[in-house]
Amino acid sequence: MTDEPRVHDASFAANESLWDAWTGIHATGEFYDLDGFRAGGVRLRPDEIEMVGDVTGKTLLHLQCHFGIDTLSWARLGARVTGADFSAAAIDLARSLADDLGFPDAHFVRSNLYDLADALDGQFDVVYTSRGVLGWLPDIRAWAKVVAHFVAPGGTFFITEAHPVMDVFENEGVGPAELRLSYPYWEHADPLRFEVKGSYADPEADVAGTEHAWGHSIGEIVSALIDAGLVVEALVEHPFLDWKVDFLVESPDGKWRLPPDHGPGEIPLMFSLRARKPG
Numbered sequence: 503m504t505d506e507p508r509v510h511d512a513s514f515a516a517n518e519s520l521w522d523a524w525t526g527i528h529a530t531g532e533f534y535d536l537d538g539f540r541a542g543g544v545r546l547r548p549d550e551i552e553m554v555g556d557v558t559g560k561t562l563l564h565l566q567c568h569f570g571i572d573t574l575s576w577a578r579l580g581a582r583v584t585g586a587d588f589s590a591a592a593i594d595l596a597r598s599l600a601d602d603l604g605f606p607d608a609h610f611v612r613s614n615l616y617d618l619a620d621a622l623d624g625q626f627d628v629v630y631t632s633r634g635v636l637g638w639l640p641d642i643r644a645w646a647k648v649v650a651h652f653v654a655p656g657g658t659f660f661i662t663e664a665h666p667v668m669d670v671f672e673n674e675g676v677g678p679a680e681l682r683l684s685y686p687y688w689e690h691a692d693p694l695r696f697e698v699k700g701s702y703a704d705p706e707a708d709v710a711g712t713e714h715a716w717g718h719s720i721g722e723i724v725s726a727l728i729d730a731g732l733v734v735e736a737l738v739e740h741p742f743l744d745w746k747v748d749f750l751v752e753s754p755d756g757k758w759r760l761p762p763d764h765g766p767g768e769i770p771l772m773f774s775l776r777a778r779k780p781g
Contacts, residue, residue: 513714533703544575570596580604655781
């Protein structure tokens with residue numbers, strides 16, 4: 503959709519190598535519980551199922567799908583699914599998992615997100631993406647153009663993701679409610695670089711690499727989708743996060759929040775957005 507991301511090819515290659523290595527860890531660890539998923543059920547949150555609505559018989563494209571657990575969860579809810587990811591290892595595992603679970607028509611495509619229009623034809627009733635995806639992308643306007651390209655007229659786009667406000671704070675080596683402002687809020691051309699050992703799913707795993715990441719403000723995300731031709735129908739900000747960071751504490755429901763005794767101040771920790779393409 504744009505030539506601009508090509509300047510980030512080295513960053514994309516480093517991230518792809520990291521995700522290829524992580525896939526092997528995630529396929530066998532407790533975090534994703536692949537054996538449990540094989541036994542049945544869906545790994546989608548009730549609030550996202552509610553916001554997306556009934557997908558029975560609809561075509562659904564899952565962007566940045568990793569190895570397809572959420573993609574195949576939508577298939578279990580009746581959607582005709584396609585997943586896309588830049589990791590060859592993840593796509594190979596997704597294809598194998600789809601065959602094992604009896605979804606031979608599930609389609610998985612290996613592609614950098616910015617190149618996906620060259621690798622995949624068609625438009626979809628639903629385009630979906632979720633949790634920990636936008637930080638791997640340098641150009642949010644180009645991302646929004648890809649999203650809009652694949653949404654069919656009258657179709658829906660949905661994302662649930664960490665809130666950009668949350669991402670400005672240091673999330674390792676701090677105490678509960680210790681909000682240490684450390685990272686940019688608005689989009690930045692140069693990636694943030696983090697030396698990584700292990701995986702977010704298994705910190706002790708024998709993996710090392712360099713993560714390249716970018717931030718985007720909530721205004722930039724919403725404006726990019728609007729400028730790409732989508733109509734934003736709902737934007738919900740949540741006071742919880744779906745994964746551990748050090749300045750939050752785990753609640754009885756398994757979500758992570760600021761500690762109850764931190765005081766009256768609040769910040770958004772996740773957001774969910776639904777948009778449609780006129781048609």
